[in-house]
Amino acid sequence: MSSQNPEPEQSPDPKALKDPEPKQPSEEPPNQESKVEGEGEGEEEEEEEGECGFCLFMKAGGCKESFVGWENCIREAEENKEDVVEKCFEATSALKKCMEAHADYYEPILRAEKKAEEQAIIELEKEKEEEGLNAQEDSKDLQKKSD
Numbered sequence: 633m634s635s636q637n638p639e640p641e642q643s644p645d646p647k648a649l650k651d652p653e654p655k656q657p658s659e660e661p662p663n664q665e666s667k668v669e670g671e672g673e674g675e676e677e678e679e680e681e682g683e684c685g686f687c688l689f690m691k692a693g694g695c696k697e698s699f700v701g702w703e704n705c706i707r708e709a710e711e712n713k714e715d716v717v718e719k720c721f722e723a724t725s726a727l728k729k730c731m732e733a734h735a736d737y738y739e740p741i742l743r744a745e746k747k748a749e750e751q752a753i754i755e756l757e758k759e760k761e762e763e764g765l766n767a768q769e770d771s772k773d774l775q776k777k778s779d
Contacts, residue, residue, distance in 0.1 A: 687699075693731075694737060698726050698727040701727075702723040702724060
């Protein structure tokens with residue numbers, strides 16, 4: 633699912649196939665399969681099935697090698713049921729440093745990551761406040777019961 637190839641192929645091509653052949657609207661799934669097979673490019677088919685838009689974006693920038701290393705580390709950790717954070721700490725750090733070095737390209741991702749971190753901090757602070765209030769209420773309840 634590349635950001636360049638699949639979007640045009642997924643939207644216009646199925647319509648183009650349906651428009652010239654209006655007699656076969658009930659055969660949409662076979663048309664979609666034949667569209668991919670009909671292109672005769674197995675590599676594109678594999679890429680469309682295995683690649684997300686985010687992955688293609690990441691690989692198109694200057695951090696392709698770091699991203700692929702990170703991606704492989706994540707896959708291995710999941711397959712071996714290992715702790716992803718612990719196993720892939722170095723790969724994640726290398727990827728982040730690379731992205732920061734190529735901030736002109738990766739800026740949308742870095743911005744989204746920063747916003748997510750800020751939101752996580754806010755949520756943690758809210759949870760701590762709630763736990764503190766609950767602890768205060770519990771201690772007041774205990775005090776009342778002991779009186």
